[in-house]
Amino acid sequence: MCAATLDGSPALTAAFYERPVLEVARELIGCTVEHAGAAGVIVETEAYHDSEPACHAFVGVTPRTRTLFGAPGRAYVYRSYGIHAMLNAVCEPEGVGAAVLIRALEPLSGIESMRARRGLAETARVEELCSGPGKLAQALGVTLEQNASSLSSGPVRIGPRPPEWADPPILDGVRVGISRAVELRWRFCVAGNRNVSRPWPPASGRADAARR
DNA sequence: CATGGGATTGACT
DNA sequence: GTCAATCCCATGC
Numbered sequence A: 001m002c003a004a005t006l007d008g009s010p011a012l013t014a015a016f017y018e019r020p021v022l023e024v025a026r027e028l029i030g031c032t033v034e035h036a037g038a039a040g041v042i043v044e045t046e047a048y049h050d051s052e053p054a055c056h057a058f059v060g061v062t063p064r065t066r067t068l069f070g071a072p073g074r075a076y077v078y079r080s081y082g083i084h085a086m087l088n089a090v091c092e093p094e095g096v097g098a099a100v101l102i103r104a105l106e107p108l109s110g111i112e113s114m115r116a117r118r119g120l121a122e123t124a125r126v127e128e129l130c131s132g133p134g135k136l137a138q139a140l141g142v143t144l145e146q147n148a149s150s151l152s153s154g155p156v157r158i159g160p161r162p163p164e165w166a167d168p169p170i171l172d173g174v175r176v177g178i179s180r181a182v183e184l185r186w187r188f189c190v191a192g193n194r195n196v197s198r199p200w201p202p203a204s205g206r207a208d209a210a211r212r
Numbered sequence B: 001c002a003t004g005g006g007a008t009t010g011a012c013t
Numbered sequence C: 001g002t003c004a005a006t007c008c009c010a011t012g013c
Helices: A021-027 A111-118 A133-140
Strands: A032-035 A038-049 A075-080 A084-090 A098-109 A157-159 A170-173 A187-190
Touching: A021 A038, A021 A098, A032 A098, A032 A133, A038 A111, A038 A133, A075 A133, A084 A133, A098 A111, A098 A133, A098 A187, A111 A133
Parallel strands: none
Antiparallel strands: A032 A038, A032 A157, A038 A098, A038 A187, A075 A084, A084 A098, A170 A187
16 A cells, blocks of 8 residues: 555555564655655654563463554554553564664644644643643544554554655654663654653753763 | 452552 | 552563
8 A cells, every 4th residue: 555645655565564663663764754744754763573571472472462463554652651552663574573762752633633633722832732641642532543554544644754754863862761671772862852751862961961 | 259459540648 | 869650561470
C-alpha cells in the first residue's frame, strides 16, 4: 500500500521499518505523523529492542508484546501509568521485538483539535501540545484502539520528511524514564527544538549533562 | 486469583 | 524539588 498522507506524500512503507531499529529511530526524526485531522513533525524518538531489558519485548511473546514481535510498520500502542497512551512504530523483521517510541512532535496542522483534545485553553503555547509521548498521543487522539494498525494505510500515518526537514540536526542521548539498560544512548532528538520533551541539550551549562 | 510496577504528566510544597 | 492518579498486564501463588 502507498496510501497518501495529508500533504499528498505517500506514507512510509513496511520496508522502511524492516531495518535495524536504531536506524529507523534516527530516520523517523523529521518525518510526519497524522491522525484524526491533526499532524506534526517527529522531533524526538527512542529505540527499544528485545535484546535489552528496558524493552517490553524482553520477556518474550505475551498477549501484550505480540504486536512488537509482529509485522513491521504497524503501531504499538500501550497504556502507561494507567493514564497515558504511548505510540510506537514496530520495526525489524517479523519475529524480532523492536519499536521506536515517538516522544515529541512539532505541531503542523489541526492545532485547534490538539488543544481541544489536550483540554488546553486557546492561549496555550503550541510547544505544550505534543512535547511528550503521553501528550502527543492525547493531542492526536491516538488510543489503544490503534494498536497493531498499519502506519502506511491505517488511521495513524507516518509520512516522509518534508523538504525543509531533509537534514535535521540530530543529537543522541540516554533514554528517559526507564530503570534498566539506562546507559544505552538510544534517544534521538532535534537539536534545540522547543517541542522536545525535556531540555536538550541541558539548558544550563551545569554538570547535569550526565544525569540522564 | 492477587499483587506490583511502570517507556508520564500535572499539581503542589 | 515531591507525589498521586489509574489501568493493563506479567508474574507468582
